[in-house]
Amino acid sequence: MTPDTPTTLPAPERHAILRVMPMPADANIHGDVFGGWIMSQVDIAASIPAARRAGGRVATIAVNAFTFKQPVFVGDLLSFYADIVRTGRTSITVAVEVYAERQRLSAEVVKVTEAILTYVATDDQRRSRPLPPI
Known part of the structure; x- marks a missing residue:
């Protein structure tokens, strides 16, 4: 297998936190979805468990890693x-994996993106606050 060969993987056996289908407005003239659009969806997906753990508002403070493994169409x-x-005193680090179910001639599922983002819990004045106990 060469580095450019798509790896067909089954979707993980966990529940997806977010599912979405990119539309033509999310792509360039060749039909490839913009990386920035994917990044924004990853940020939304990662913020959901972060906000749940924080018991409220969170803010993205770092994109620690972001790898595009395959194109998205x-x-x-x-x-x-x-x-x-x-988790730290005020921070929550979340790993995200993104899989694409191709809607082409035959169904295939490929891992297209993986990322790690860090959030900080914030109060109503948008200042950092300690995470509540579990």
């Missing part, structure tokens, strides 16, 4: 899986 059904991998 208009019509792909994207599934976002997000898991908390670390």
Whole structure:
């Protein structure tokens, strides 16, 4: 297998936190979905478990890692899986994996993106606050 060969993987056996299908407005003239659009969806997906753990408002403070493994096309059904991998006093780090179900001639599922983002819990004045106990 060469580095450019798509790896067909089954979707993880966990529940997707977000599922979305990119539309033509999310792509360039060749039908490839903009990386920035994918990044914004990853941020939304990662913020869900972060906000749940924080018991309220969170703010993105870092994109620690972001890897585009395969292109995303208009019509792909994207599934976002997000898991908390670390917590600090005020921060929550979340790992996200994104899989695309290709809607082409034959159904295939490929991992298209993986990322790690860090959030900080904030209060109503948008200042950092300690995470509540579990």
